[in-house]
Amino acid sequence: MRNPLAFTIGLNTIKALRKVQQAAAAAEQTLERPLTAIGESALRRRLQDEAGVSLTFDSVSWSAPVWKEHLADCQGRPGLQALEIGSFEGCSALWFLDNVLTGPAASITCIDPFTRLGGEPRFDHNMRVCGHSHQVTKLKGPSEDLLVTLAPETYDLIFIDGSHRALNVLMDAVASWRLLKVDGVLLFDDYLWHPELPPMARPQAAIDLFLNAFADQLTLLHKGGQVIVRKTAGRPI
Numbered sequence: 001m002r003n004p005l006a007f008t009i010g011l012n013t014i015k016a017l018r019k020v021q022q023a024a025a026a027a028e029q030t031l032e033r034p035l036t037a038i039g040e041s042a043l044r045r046r047l048q049d050e051a052g053v054s055l056t057f058d059s060v061s062w063s064a065p066v067w068k069e070h071l072a073d074c075q076g077r078p079g080l081q082a083l084e085i086g087s088f089e090g091c092s093a094l095w096f097l098d099n100v101l102t103g104p105a106a107s108i109t110c111i112d113p114f115t116r117l118g119g120e121p122r123f124d125h126n127m128r129v130c131g132h133s134h135q136v137t138k139l140k141g142p143s144e145d146l147l148v149t150l151a152p153e154t155y156d157l158i159f160i161d162g163s164h165r166a167l168n169v170l171m172d173a174v175a176s177w178r179l180l181k182v183d184g185v186l187l188f189d190d191y192l193w194h195p196e197l198p199p200m201a202r203p204q205a206a207i208d209l210f211l212n213a214f215a216d217q218l219t220l221l222h223k224g225g226q227v228i229v230r231k232t233a234g235r236p237i
């Protein structure tokens with residue numbers, strides 16, 4: 001039989017936790033905005049005096065050898081158009097610009113809501129000090145709102161590294177497929193990211209689902225920490 005005391009304590013605990021959660025969310029909302037605004041403008045001012053790249057972590061060193069191998073035919077191609085979902089401080093965008101988008105008129109569109117503290121000032125600074133600003137179109141907002149506004153079959157190369165939740169990765173993949181040219185390359189980051197998390201909280205299940213659903217329109221080039229595919233055919237989505 002259910003212990004009525006334990007049941008009451010359980011309900012009360014849940015109610016109390018909800019209240020704490022609501023209070024914390026409200027506090028976060030009121031505190032975060034001014035702190036973010038102050039922090040970001042202070043960082044922007046500080047970066048004005050810095051000549052070098054400003055990154056808080058290196059996200060590309062471990063993927064670069066695989067990217068180099070599978071993007072060899074894109075390297076230096078005139079007019080190459082890339083799209084990146086999830087740019088943060090610009091570390092991966094800089095890598096693509098320095099190593100692949102080296103041909104005349106090559107460009108990259110970078111999508112990110114830029115809600116993580118320090119991300120946008122560093123992104124702007126890094127593109128500027130590396131002399132790449134003219135090659136970059138920054139679209140600020142979530143990919144689920146922005147990808148649908150872009151023209152189909154426009155991009156030669158798309159890198160998916162935005163929200164890591166399975167549902168978002170799946171939406172990014174399907175929307176990106178419409179935007180990718182036939183013969184273009186789609187890269188997923190973090191296929192094996194945090195296996196201890198539930199499947200809905202990480203990219204793997206979404207990438208597997210995508211690979212199966214679009215199997216007749218792609219060639220799998222690489223499957224490891226990263227997944228890379230080439231689009232071999234297109235059908236209207």
Ligand SMILES: C[S@@+](CC[C@H](N)C(=O)[O-])C[C@H]1O[C@@H](n2cnc3c(N)ncnc32)[C@H](O)[C@@H]1O
Binds near residue numbers: 091111114115164
């Ligand atoms: C792992 S970081 C990207 C790192 C970057 N690609 C690099 O390697 O330098 C993930 C980024 O995705 C962004 N993000 C989160 N949700 C997103 C969404 N719905 N649409 C687009 N970007 C999103 C975050 O703001 C964050 O900057």
